[in-house]
Structures are given as structure tokens and as C-alpha cells.
Amino acid sequence: MKISYLDLEKEFLRILRKHGVSDDSAIPCAHEFAETTAYGVVSHGVNRFPVFIGQLDKGEVKPHANPVKVGTFGAIEKWDGQQGIGNLIAKKMMDRAMEIASMQGIGIVALRNTNHWMRGGSYGYQGAKKGFISICWTNSIAVMPAWGAKQCCIGTNPLIIAVPTNPITMVDMSMSMFSYGKLQNYRLAGKALPIDGGFDNEGNYTRDPATIEANKRILPMGYWKGSGLSIVLDMIVTMLSGGLSVSDITKSGSETNVSQIFIAIKPSNEGVTASMQKSLQDIVSYVENAEPCDPNIRPRVPGQEFEKRYRKSMTEGIEVNDSIFEKLKSL
Amino acid sequence: MKISYLDLEKEFLRILRKHGVSDDSAIPCAHEFAETTAYGVVSHGVNRFPVFIGQLDKGEVKPHANPVKVGTFGAIEKWDGQQGIGNLIAKKMMDRAMEIASMQGIGIVALRNTNHWMRGGSYGYQGAKKGFISICWTNSIAVMPAWGAKQCCIGTNPLIIAVPTNPITMVDMSMSMFSYGKLQNYRLAGKALPIDGGFDNEGNYTRDPATIEANKRILPMGYWKGSGLSIVLDMIVTMLSGGLSVSDITKSGSETNVSQIFIAIKPSNEGVTASMQKSLQDIVSYVENAEPCDPNIRPRVPGQEFEKRYRKSMTEGIEVNDSIFEKLKSL
Numbered sequence: 023m024k025i026s027y028l029d030l031e032k033e034f035l036r037i038l039r040k041h042g043v044s045d046d047s048a049i050p051c052a053h054e055f056a057e058t059t060a061y062g063v064v065s066h067g068v069n070r071f072p073v074f075i076g077q078l079d080k081g082e083v084k085p086h087a088n089p090v091k092v093g094t095f096g097a098i099e100k101w102d103g104q105q106g107i108g109n110l111i112a113k114k115m116m117d118r119a120m121e122i123a124s125m126q127g128i129g130i131v132a133l134r135n136t137n138h139w140m141r142g143g144s145y146g147y148q149g150a151k152k153g154f155i156s157i158c159w160t161n162s163i164a165v166m167p168a169w170g171a172k173q174c175c176i177g178t179n180p181l182i183i184a185v186p187t188n189p190i191t192m193v194d195m196s197m198s199m200f201s202y203g204k205l206q207n208y209r210l211a212g213k214a215l216p217i218d219g220g221f222d223n224e225g226n227y228t229r230d231p232a233t234i235e236a237n238k239r240i241l242p243m244g245y246w247k248g249s250g251l252s253i254v255l256d257m258i259v260t261m262l263s264g265g266l267s268v269s270d271i272t273k274s275g276s277e278t279n280v281s282q283i284f285i286a287i288k289p290s291n292e293g294v295t296a297s298m299q300k301s302l303q304d305i306v307s308y309v310e311n312a313e314p315c316d317p318n319i320r321p322r323v324p325g326q327e328f329e330k331r332y333r334k335s336m337t338e339g340i341e342v343n344d345s346i347f348e349k350l351k352s353l
Numbered sequence: 354m355k356i357s358y359l360d361l362e363k364e365f366l367r368i369l370r371k372h373g374v375s376d377d378s379a380i381p382c383a384h385e386f387a388e389t390t391a392y393g394v395v396s397h398g399v400n401r402f403p404v405f406i407g408q409l410d411k412g413e414v415k416p417h418a419n420p421v422k423v424g425t426f427g428a429i430e431k432w433d434g435q436q437g438i439g440n441l442i443a444k445k446m447m448d449r450a451m452e453i454a455s456m457q458g459i460g461i462v463a464l465r466n467t468n469h470w471m472r473g474g475s476y477g478y479q480g481a482k483k484g485f486i487s488i489c490w491t492n493s494i495a496v497m498p499a500w501g502a503k504q505c506c507i508g509t510n511p512l513i514i515a516v517p518t519n520p521i522t523m524v525d526m527s528m529s530m531f532s533y534g535k536l537q538n539y540r541l542a543g544k545a546l547p548i549d550g551g552f553d554n555e556g557n558y559t560r561d562p563a564t565i566e567a568n569k570r571i572l573p574m575g576y577w578k579g580s581g582l583s584i585v586l587d588m589i590v591t592m593l594s595g596g597l598s599v600s601d602i603t604k605s606g607s608e609t610n611v612s613q614i615f616i617a618i619k620p621s622n623e624g625v626t627a628s629m630q631k632s633l634q635d636i637v638s639y640v641e642n643a644e645p646c647d648p649n650i651r652p653r654v655p656g657q658e659f660e661k662r663y664r665k666s667m668t669e670g671i672e673v674n675d676s677i678f679e680k681l682k683s684l
Contacts, residue, residue, distance in 0.1 A: 095622050096458025097428050127427025128459055130618070155589055168640045171652035175643035185588045193581040217549070217558070217576060225646055227548070243575030245548060250524040250655030257516045257636055258486055261620050261629045269639035270632075287461070289592050291426050298592045301601075305588055308600035309499045312506035315556055321502035324581030 023347055024339040031056035034071060037353045041078050043085040047107060051085075054109040058141040059342075060335035061328050065203045066141040068342050072349050074140075082278040083107055083137050089114060092264075097126040100263060103136030105279060112139040112282065116148050116158065119286035123154055131284040134265025138162075138277060143194035145284060146184030147328070150192065153294050155287040156184040161256045161268050163277040166198050166240050169249035174238050176252045177268040184325070186294050187302045192325030197252035199243045205231040259283050354678055355670040362387035365402060368684045372409050374416040378438060382416075385440040389472040390673075391666035392659050396534045397472040399673050403680050405471070413609040414438055414468050420445060423595075428457040431594060434467030436610065443470040443613065447479050447489065450617035454485055462615040465596025469493075469608060474525035476615060477515030478659070481523065484625050486618040487515040492587045492599050494608040497529050497571050500580035505569050507583045508599040515656070517625050518633045523656030528583035530574045536562040590614045 025033075034052035043051065055074075059067030077083045087106035091099055099122065103111045115131045122129025139145065139160055149156025162177035177197070184192040200219045208215055209231040218227035220234030220241050227241075234240050242248030260267040265281035266274070289298055312321050356364075365383035374382065386405075390398030408414045418437035422430055430453065434442045446462045453460025470476065470491055480487025493508035508528070515523040531550045539546055540562040549558040551565030551572050558572075565571050573579030583599075591598040596612035597605070620629055641651050 093621075095619070096454075096456065098458035098618070123427075125427065126457065127429035128461060130459060155592070164639075168643060168652040168654075170646055170650055171640070171643040172646050173644040175640050175652065183582070183585045183589075185585055185592070187588070191585060191588060193578070193585055195575070195578045195581070199575065199578075221646075243578045244526070244530065245574075246653065246655070247524070247526045247574045248578075249653070250526070251514070253636065253640060253654060254514045254516055254522060254524055257518070257522060257633055258514075258618075260632045260636065261486070261516070261625075262618070264628070267632055267636050267639075269635050272639075287429070287589075287593070288426070290424075294592075297595070301591045301598055302588055304600050305584065305591065305598050308495075308598075308603075309502070309506050309584060312499060312502035313504040315498075315501055315503050315552075319501055321499040321506065322577065322580070323499075323584060324577070 023342055023344055025342050025347070026339050027056055027060055027336055030059060030068065030340055030342070033350055037071075037075060037350065040353070041075055043078070047085045047110060050110055051107055054113065054140065054144065058144060059340055060332050061141070061143075062331040062335070063141045063143065064342075065201070068340075068350070069346055070140060072346075072353060075353055077137065077278070082276060089133065089136070097122055097128050098130045098132065098262065101131055101133045103133050105135055105137060108137035108139045109144070111136050112145050112284070113148065115282070115284045116145040116156065116286065119284040120149055120152060120154050123286040123288045128285065128287045130262070132259065132262035133282045133284070134263035135279045136282055138280065139282065141194070142180045142182045143184070143192055143325070143328075146182035146192050146194065147190055149286050150184035150186045150190045153186045153289070155186065155289060156182070157285040157287075158182050158283055159255050159259065160282040161259050161266075161271065161280055164268050164272040165202070165238065166242060166252070167238075168253065169242065169246040172239060175269070176242075176249060177256060179252045179255045179268070181251070181255060185302065186289070187306065189326045189329040191306070191323055192328070194325070195243065197242055197248045197255075199241045199248070202235065202240070205235050205240075209235065354673055354675055356673050356678070357670050358387055358391055358667055361390060361399065361671055361673070364681055368402075368406060368681065371684070372406055374409070378416050378441060381441055382438055385444065385471070385475065389475060390671055391663050392472070392474075393662040393666070394472045394474065395673075396532070399681070400677055401471060403677075403684060406684055408468065408609070413607060420464065420467070428453055428459050429461045429463065429593065432462055432464045434464050436466055436468060439468035439470045440475065442467050443476050443615070444479065446613070446615045447476040447487065447617065450615040451480060451483060451485050454617040454619045459616065459618045461593070463590065463593035464613045464615070465594035466610045467613055469611065470613065472525070473511045473513045474515070474523060474656070474659075477513035477523050477525065478521055480617050481515035481517045481521040484517045484620070486517065486620060487513070488616040488618075489513050489614055490586050490590065491613040492590050492602065492611055495599050495603040496533070496569065497573060497583070498569075499584065500573065500577040503570060506600070507573075507580060508587060510583045510586045510599070512582070512586060516633065517620070518637065520657045520660040522637070522654055523659075525656070526574065528573055528579045528586075530572045530579070533566065533571070536566050536571075540566065
């Protein structure tokens with residue numbers, strides 16, 4: 023079914039209030055979930071909302087907790103999320119990284135004891151919209167085997183890098199080749215994956231989503247490369263935040279108290295200069311004008327589709343899966 | 354054939370002197386090439402040395418040029434490499450990033466007009482050895498199609514992230530799934546690639562190295578993910594350094610005047626603390642002790658093999674391909 027942005031936001035707010043969240047947290051939180059959904063990232067917007075409410079009910083997410091600064095070293099600050107609402111805290115931390123960068127060129131916030139930030143791209147976008155190069159990542163519970171392992175021991179640890187072009191260029195990449203959500207979509211559609219997504223039980227590459235959902239031998243993006251990247255990202259966030267690593271989170275048994283990094287870089291004292299804009303536009307044109315595989319599809323500059331998707335959601339409403347909508351109504 | 358570290362270094366020095374390089378540049382440059390080879394990265398050590406000499410002879414590499422600082426903004430410095438020797442300049446820039454980080458927690462050096470840095474991992478290692486989290490990347494000439502393109506329009510833009518564990522953990526990853534050097538190795542050995550490495554002329558995935566070497570439709574690592582990452586890395590380095598982008602370098606017709614980024618992060622005022630070391634060791638153990646695919650091969654923590662390789666080179670000598678050695682003697 024289709025629903026308007028405002029009606030969806032109102033529905034999120036109703037549910038948050040009912041689950042004991044006061045308006046100072048509930049209003050911005052409903053807004054963040056509506057925004058993420060409007061940008062087309064339903065997996066971390068409306069579809070994830072019931073899971074988030076479950077975490078609230080279990081007490082894993084403390085809706086009125088505020089992040090606290092616990093240390094400073096030059097342009098690096100260490101914060102504790104106090105197990106608050108992940109997307110609200112992440113937004114504050116990205117704002118803080120930009121404040122530091124405004125003075126020192128770069129700002130890093132290392133955050134511990136926070137909760138799932140939902141769509142990581144929101145924070146990259148937030149920084150790039152204000153003219154900052156923005157880099158952030160989070161760790162997670164172990165859901166993927168490292169290269170050479172059968173057993174899950176590394177996180178999807180999504181990495182976001184956003185650049186202040188117009189529209190914004192951004193990668194928002196999980197370290198797994200496909201998310202479990204994508205595997206489910208392919209399985210429900212009765213389709214094979216377009217490329218290998220994991221190993222079967224005999225250790226051969228497979229494109230069968232059900233096999234991978236069952237044995238959890240999901241492939242890192244870029245095989246050994248994504249596996250390595252996942253490990254170093256976890257190491258850095260754990261070191262700088264003093265928080266839990268993927269190993270610690272997994273041993274705790276639930277994906278809470280995760281650790282995150284927010285980096286903002288001010289491109290120059292004057293922000294994004296005209297000559298920078300020109301260089302960036304040259305890069306975009308060079309990619310977009312390269313001879314395409316399919317004459318009807320331009321080579322892709324990552325993330326530039328989001329503005330269009332958002333405008334479409336605002337004018338035409340947001341498509342929400344019927345069963346998810348029923349679920350919302352029951353909450 | 355086998356050659357000792359010192360004999361190989363002496364041979365590099367002889368050639369550099371013969372090609373007009375004075376000892377203040379020739380001695381450290383010979384040392385860097387010997388080190389890279391001893392760490393087992395022959396592709397960017399001894400095997401690349403003749404190409405480097407060719408660039409010197411053509412005047413693309415100016416052996417006595419020194420990098421010049423052209424701007425500062427907080428913890429970010431902008432330098433111009435003056436087309437000097439890539440590996441010597443990169444080493445200086447990483448040292449400078451560490452100096453800034455010692456005072457401000459983090460230091461970024463954005464470098465333009467430099468030359469190929471040979472093994473990027475050298476600079477990650479250099480920083481991590483001194484206790485800094487080290488992140489660096491370079492752009493390159495376009496040798497890979499972007500996602501959705503047939504034509505080469507993005508760089509391999511290797512990204513290095515090194516973490517001060519013992520031994521050092523490091524990814525040193527090109528944005529292509531395989532390098533052209535690897536494709537050549539497989540072709541010469543008469544083997545197919547173990548996974549898809551590019552597209553054939555009909556646009557199907559292929560594991561045939563010769564096809565990809567011919568049509569240059571090499572795959573980004575992680576398909577669309579590596580393509581996107583390559584683009585944002587190029588954008589950032591171009592913005593911050595004010596130097597040439599992949600597009601500019603490609604239009605210039607030769608891979609010189611490239612742009613690079615060096616980031617050092619001091620993990621705390623006291624460097625790497627005991628509690629950080631413990632967390633890092635927990636991450637390593639968690640990965641290494643996960644159930645392996647092959648009971649005889651431990652799951653891989655990236656980069657930890659280099660110390661062992663280096664010690665082996667030092668005690669047993671360095672294996673150099675006969676034809677490469679003949680080539681050296683002729684230079």
C-alpha cells in the first residue's frame with residue numbers, strides 16, 4: 023500500500039508514545055525512521071521499526087538516555103551512548119564531528135555503548151549536505167565467517183563514505199556481499215542470486231539464497247578483501263571508543279552496546295571551493311560518459327539516486343509492504 | 354634464483370647511481386625497493402624496478418625533487434610532491450602525518466603531483482609500527498570500468514588500513530578484484546581464475562585471464578561496491594590535495610602526477626594502551642579460533658603474514674625471477 027510521508031511519521035510517533043517514549047525523543051526518532059523510508063531504504067526504515075520497538079520493550083534501548091563525552095585527545099573525542107536510541111545518538115555524534123572539523127579541519131567521534139543506527143547512510147548524507155567529507159562505520163554482531171572460516175566471527179560493519187557533490191556521492195556498504203534481507207527477497211521471489219553469495223555445505227560457491235540463509239556461510243564482499251576490511255574496521259572502532267568489539271557483542275548474545283566512528287573533514291577553510299566542485303564534476307562526468315554495458319543505463323556514480331527517490335516519495339507517497347503495515351497497526 | 358637482501362639492495366643502488374640519481378636519494382630508494390621485495394611484494398619491489406627506471410629516464414620521475422608544503426588547515430596539510438620519487442615522498446608524508454597526529458590526535462597529509470608509491474602497504478606498516486592507526490590511499494590511471502561501464506574510467510586506487518597489533522594487522526587492497534599482474538600469472542600458468550575476474554566480450558562474467566587482459570573489462574572487488582569505493586576515494590584525494598583525479602591522469606596519457614592521502618591516528622594520549630592491546634588480541638583470537646573451512650588453515654587476520662615472510666627473506670635470501678634479474682643486470 024501507499025502512505026504519505028506525514029501519515030507514516032505520525033504512525034511511528036503514535037507507536038513510540040504508546041511504548042513509553044516521551045516526545046523529546048519520540049518526535050525526532052519518528053522523523054528519522056520516516057526519512058530513511060522516504061530515501062527508499064525500507065529495510066532500515068519502516069521494515070526495521072517493529073524490531074526496534076522490540077528492543078525498546080526488552081530494555082535494550084533506553085529511550086531517554088543521552089550520550090556523554092568521556093574523553094578528548096586533539097581532534098578525537100570519545101563518547102558513551104548510554105544505550106540510547108541509535109539513530110538519534112548517531113545524528114548528534116555526526117553533528118559533533120562536524121563541530122570539531124570546523125575548528126580543526128577534521129573531527130573524529132568514537133562512540134561506545136550505543137544501539138543500531140538503522141541506515142548508516144543518513145549520517146554520511148547529513149555531513150555531506152553541510153559540505154563535509156563524511157566517513158562513518160559501526161560494528162555489529164558476528165553474522166559472517168571470516169575468510170577461511172566456516173563459523174560466523176566477523177560483523178557486516180557497514181562503512182559509509184559521503185562526498186559533498188551535488189547530488190551527494192556516497193557509498194554505504196556492508197562488508198557482506200548481500201544482506202540477509204536481500205537473500206530473503208531472492209528466496210521469496212524464487213530466484214537465484216545474480217552472483218555468488220556464499221558457500222554451500224560442501225564448501226562450493228553458491229547462488230542459492232536458502233542454502234546461505236540456513237548455513238550462514240555468507241560471502242564477504244570482495245571475498246578475502248571484505249573479510250579483512252571488516253576486521254580492521256572493528257579493531258579501529260574498538261580501540262578508539264573503548265567499547266565492545268564484534269567478538270564481545272556476539273558473546274553478549276544480542277546486538278546492543280555496539281561501537282561506532284564518525285569522521286567529518288572540512289575540505290578547506292572556505293569549505294568546498296569552486297575549483298573542488300569543478301574537479302568533482304569532472305570525475306562524475308568521466309564515469310557517467312564512459313561507454314556503458316547497456317546503452318540505456320548510465321555507469322553508476324554511487325548514491326546519486328537518493329535525491330530522486332526522496333522527491334518521489336514526497337510527491338507520490340511511500341510504498342509500504344501490507345504485512346509490515348498490519349504489524350505497525352498492531353503495535 | 355636466490356639473492357641476499359644486501360646484494361639486491363646493492364644492485365638497486367648501482368643502477369640508480371648509473372641513471373643519475375645521487376646518493377641522498379639513491380640510498381633510501383634502493384632500501385625501499387629491497388624492503389618491499391623482502392616483505393614478499395615482488396610485484397611492487399624488484400619486478401617493478403625496471404619500470405621505475407624507465408620513468409626516471411623519461412623524466413617523469415625527478416629524482417632530486419623534494420615535497421613542499423602548500424597549505425595547512427587544522428590537522429590537515431596539503432603538500433606538492435614536485436614529481437619526485439614516489440616511495441621516498443610517501444615515506445616522508447607518512448612521517449609528517451604521524452607528527453601532526455602526535456599533537457592533534459589525527460594528522461592528514463594530502464599530496465599532489467607525486468609518483469607511484471610502489472607498495473602502499475609500506476606506509477601503513479610504517480605508521481602501525483610506531484603505534485598509529487594508519488590509513489592511506491592513492492589514485493591511479495583508469496584501468497577498470499565503473500559498474501555499468503565497458504570502458505575503463507576508474508582507478509585501482511589501493512586503500513591501506515593498518516592497525517598497531519603485534520604482528521601488524523593490515524589490508525592493502527586494490528579496488529580491482531585481481532591486478533593485471535595476477536591475471537598474467539594465471540595466464541602464464543595456464544590456469545583459470547578461482548573466481549570471476551571480469552567480463553567477456555558478450556558481457557558475461559569470466560574466469561579466463563587472457564580475455565580480461567585483452568578487453569580490460571576487469572571486475573571491481575565486490576562488483577558495484579569496489580566501483581563506488583574507487584570513485585569516492587578519488588574524489589576525496591582530489592579535493593583535499595588539489596591534484597589530478599583519475600580522469601585527469603588518464604587524459605594526460607601517463608601515470609604520473611598522482612594524488613595520495615596519508616592519515617595517522619594516535620589511539621590515545623598514551624598511544625596503544627594495555628586495554629586496547631587486550632581488545633585487539635581478543636578480536637584476533639576470535640577470528641583465528643573460528644571453525645575453519647580447511648582444518649589445516651587458520652582463518653585469516655589480514656597482513657599478519659608479512660613479518661614471517663620478511664624474516665624468511667632475511668635468513669634464506671630473496672627469490673628473484675631469472676629474467677627479471679637478467680633485466681636488472683642490463684640496466
